[in-house]
Amino acid sequence: MSAKREQFLKMIGQGWSVAAAARELGVSRSSANNWKNGYRITRTDGTVVTFEALTPAPQPISTRFLSQQERLLIADELHAGTSLRRIATLLGRAPSTISREVRRNRGGLAAYRPFTAEHLARERRRRHHRLKVQADVQLGSWVTARLAEYWSPSQIARALPATFPGQRERHVAHETIYRAVYRHQLPPLARSSRSCLRTGRTYRKAHRHPSRRRARFGLPVRMITDRPAQVLERLEPGHWEGDLIAGPGHRSNIATLVERTTRFTVLIPVLGSRHAEVVHRGLVAALGTLPPDLRRSITWDQGIEMSRHREVSADLGCPVFFCEKGKPWQRGSNENTNGLLRQYFPKGTDLSVHTPEHLQAVAYQLNHRPRAVLGGKTPAELFDALLPFPHHPLLRP
Structure with a gap:
């Protein structure tokens, strides 16, 4: 299965x-x-x-309720003529519990049958109640009107005590309103206004507990806290920061690499659905021709496109470090460069129309622009000084 x-x-x-x-x-x-x-x-x-059809197993119940095994024992002891008080002692239950069980779950039969009693008890535990906003027409209409005005359920819940003062039965929590929206239990709520929540959802999205969330990568990764201290000082060249800039629906992407010391930028086209494989090949092709002292480390966002980080590290001979979730400033040079690149590749535009030659021309223009942070020098000028031989492919337009 x-x-x-x-x-x-x-x-x-x-x-x-x-x-x-x-x-x-x-x-x-x-x-x-x-x-x-x-x-x-x-x-x-x-x-x-x-x-064959699936047969769902019965949902486990709390031990404070009688179990199937206890009902079997009750039936056997009743058949043997044991008193209810004695049965309660055997089960460690109150006599009133056994008396109520036999009285309520006999099901109109002459004898107590354990499986019939189990079925009746499970049916009774089901909650067949209506939400307040569904049962109370006036309350439901008022809540529906506020939802149509795009109030959030929390705003509606906070406004109810002032709208219905002294009527505590009409003061509901925001969760009750969410349930009514997701279950479509507000009768006046038309189909067009079912998605009046700011999220636009018509059903609840499940959230995993942080301790149960599946890791983004199957194998352990090196976090930015494991990165050598000298990388932060920008005194040693060869440490890169990378990320993707995405087109509509992430169907087209461009991988951006920035060298921390010189701010030298490399652009790699990422097309198709196998982002990790394309990024892997692009990084090896772009950085593989550099001397080892110019590819000491790579710092990347926790994107799935870097799921082959172990292959990247092995092929380039440098470790790959990952930023913490929700902290893009940990690779600030790359974030700043991505902002500059949006002048060439505006958000919401298809990035697949840009050829590798065009990306190289954009990188050339960006790398030959004087930067105040570099004392008026260009990234290409500083990066060229670090190369042992001239006319490297990364410096060509």
Whole structure:
């Protein structure tokens, strides 16, 4: 069974609807129905393969409720003529618990049947209640009107006590409003206004607990805190910072590399869906011709395009360090250069139209521009002085 089918089975067992579980897992509704109800496939050779319907395991319940095993023992002891108080002692329960169990879950039968009692108890535990904003027409209409004005659920919840003073039954939490929106339980809420939340979502997006989130890279990485101290002082050349600038929908990208000491810039086109492979090849092609003392380290953002960082490090003979999440200033030279490059590659434009020759011409122009941080010198001038031989390909227009 695939991982998604296993997760689907677990979600159905927890009470998720088929549509909600399919939407959460990113599968089609028809596939989810097939997983739940079973299906058959006729192969080209005429053989028929049957996939049985999934049977979700019952959701575990708290130990404060009677279990199936305890109900079996109750039935056996009642059949043997044991008193309710004695059964309670055997189970370590209160006598009232056993008395209420036998009275409520007999199901109109003459004898107490444990499996019938288990089914009745599980059905009774289900919560079949309506939210306040759905049951109260006036409250629901007021909340719907505010949602139509693009109020957030938190703003609506804070305004309810002043709008309905002294009516605590109409003071609801913002989570109640979110549930009503996601479950479409506000009757006046039209289809066009179901996505009135600022996120535009019509369903809840699940968030993993930080301790359960899957790491971006499968293998351990070197963080920027492991980087040598001399890199921060910019006294030693050969330490690079890199990132991607993206086009619409990340369908076209340009990898940017900046040398920390000279601010020398290298541009690499990244096209197609296999970003990691393209970035790997581009970095090796761009930096592989440099002497070892000009490729001492690379500092990169935690983008998936650098998932082959171990291959990059092995091929170039230099370590790859990663910035902390949400801290782009840790590679400030690269961020500043990306801002300068947006003059040539505006946001929202297709970056795939730029040829490698054009990218090299843009890098040439940027590298031959005097920089105040370099004392009026150009990045190309300083970088050229570090090379043991002239006319390096990176310096050509």
